[in-house]
Amino acid sequence: MGVSLDKTEGAAAWKKAIAADQLTWYQISDLKYWESPMVKLYAIRGIPHSVLVDANGIIVAKDLRGKALHDKLEELLK
Secondary structure, X not given: OEEOOOEHHHHHHHHHXXXXXXXXXXXXXXXXXXHOHHHHHOOOXXXXXXXXXXXXXXXXXXXXOHHHHHHHHHHHOO
């Protein structure tokens, strides 16, 4: 799932980017920018920010990128 920290006035551009990038996973936003409760809940300090959550809602990894993210996903999906 993708969570956007866009502002209300950026909603159209955010939706256009989702379509242009052909993102097939869920995309959500409350359009509250850095005031979004997600910022505090997931300790977001910068973008991009990744959080891998298991089927039980437990955070199993954070801030992975590139090969490290790919490897962790491969491990978890086995």
